[in-house]
Amino acid sequence: MSNRIDLIWQEILADIGTPVAGWQIAVIVMACAIAWMINGAIRAYVMSHAPENWKIGIGTFNRLLFPLSTLCIVLASKWVLGHWQHTTMLHLASNLLLAMAAVRLVVYAMRYIIAPGGVLKTIEHTLATLIWLVLALHLSGILPEMLETLEAVKFKIGKNSVNLLLLLQGLLTILITVFVAMWLSRVVENKLMQVEQLNANTRVMLAKVVRICLLFIAVLIGLSAVGLDLTLISVFGGALGVGLGFGLQRIASNYVSGFILLMDKSISIGDIVTIDVHYGIIKDLRTRYLVLKKLDGTEVIIPNETLIINPVINHSGMDRNTRVQVAVQVAYESDLDLVLQLLVKAAVDHPRVLVTPAPGAVVTGFADSGIDMRLTVWIHDAEEGTSSLQSDLFMAIWRLFKAHDISIPYPQREVRVLGG
Structure with missing residues (x-):
């Protein structure tokens, strides 16, 4: 003591x-x-x-x-x-x-x-x-x-003599500078996200660039504060470049792809897209991957490189309206003009269906058991899901058909016995 x-x-x-x-x-x-x-x-x-x-x-x-x-x-x-x-x-x-x-x-x-x-x-x-x-x-x-x-406790690193206390001080200095850099980057990010004049992609990209720059400056300040030679950074950067070129090329490709997506504004947070077999809403854009929230509530992590090399269907790139189709079949004895009117009425009565573009119903073909019909409606809130909307439309169509004595056919087979 x-x-x-x-x-x-x-x-x-x-x-x-x-x-x-x-x-x-x-x-x-x-x-x-x-x-x-x-x-x-x-x-x-x-x-x-x-x-x-x-x-x-x-x-x-x-x-x-x-x-x-x-x-x-x-x-x-x-x-x-x-x-x-x-x-x-x-x-x-x-x-x-x-x-x-x-x-x-x-x-x-x-x-x-x-x-x-x-x-x-x-x-x-x-x-x-x-x-x-x-x-x-x-x-x-x-x-x-x-x-x-x-x-x-002293030992040598190259030509420099260091001790454990110096190493701990250096580590603590770097942690503090990185901590301050992360705090400043979060402050800048919050300020940028409040600037409504900038596109969402631009705000995210600027926030990430600011964070990377601040972290790099923090590391340099921490290293210089403990007396380490900053020329080691150039050697480390060369080794890192070689590593990215060989073993980490896919990771580097995802990071580069992320910045390309943020800059070209082809997709944005909140867009409704189809990527491969996944359909959903873009919840977040990261520098390495994209978070896609599907309509069933699950989230899919998709590497950014996938969006660069594969086709992506953007259902709300220029227009937020989304098309929803409902297929039904009626008996051959049905009044098709009345059926078309009832289908449109079922759509117009639903609160989520848009008036413009107006819902429409068409005849699509003559099948073995009945006549195929298709109802097309447009909604502006696809992020709320389409399954419940389709269920509501089917229920409304069912009630209208029952009220007007329009039957929905089912497959029937006739068997004839020949030869007495």
Whole structure:
């Protein structure tokens, strides 16, 4: 245990049961009470006056405000009481409050960068545990000894002599710079997604380009901060290029295809497309793959290269209207003019069917058992599915046919016995 930490714990043990400890405990309780009242007032104001889009940001700031406001009061009281007595308890409390603020800040930033899920919770718990562990090692006096031990372990990388402490510092620096770059890229992405003047593809492409550039700059800053030669990047880039040319050519092709799709605007998020045997709505465009949500609720991950080398049917590229067809068959004795009118009436009465283009019914052929008819309607919300629409139309046609005595034939076979 270091001399400073040892002295702090000795002073705390000596002050227990004396007015010195009482004053410090009173200051800590008072600081927590004042911070709690400030937080309550801000929370009440946010819930009653602030706009909805401000509540998340102000609520997160309010969570940080409690440890920070308590810390400010404790530090001010420490400076005042330091003229007459020991303030070791206040020093310990300030370290704990600083660690609490760091934990809450990291948790907020991670929730802003990473989507909710199991991975986010694991990262949050890991980072919070590391922060509290570092604080515990510092207060116990073990941390300085650990740093000295890590610094004593030295080895050479090429001509440079490094130690474990330097490597850990470099790794921590790179992680922090990457973390900041991801946070900035998410801020820029949110701002870009609110620019309605830009096409959705353009916004997604710009957001991804900004993220890649910021991450590259973050890595360069992290490497230069630990004293590594940046000329190694050129060697690494050459090796990466060779690797992409041989072993990773399909992955590189998917990334390049993704940027081509985003730039040429042939497809966009929300389009209704048919890719191979998959029909659905484009839910997301990534740099490597596309997420297609089928009408049954399932999602298909399709590599971007597939969209470049294979035909893609875009049902809503220039027009969002989608055609839906319903085939029926009526008996040969039926009044075809009436049947055509009833089919159109069943379509017009449905709320999802568009008036323009108008629904239409046609005769498509004469079959063995009856006359084939086809009803064609247009809808504007194909993302809601077509199975329920077809079911509703069949039910409406069935009721209209029953009301007008129009029969739907079924296969019949006539058997004749010859030769008595």
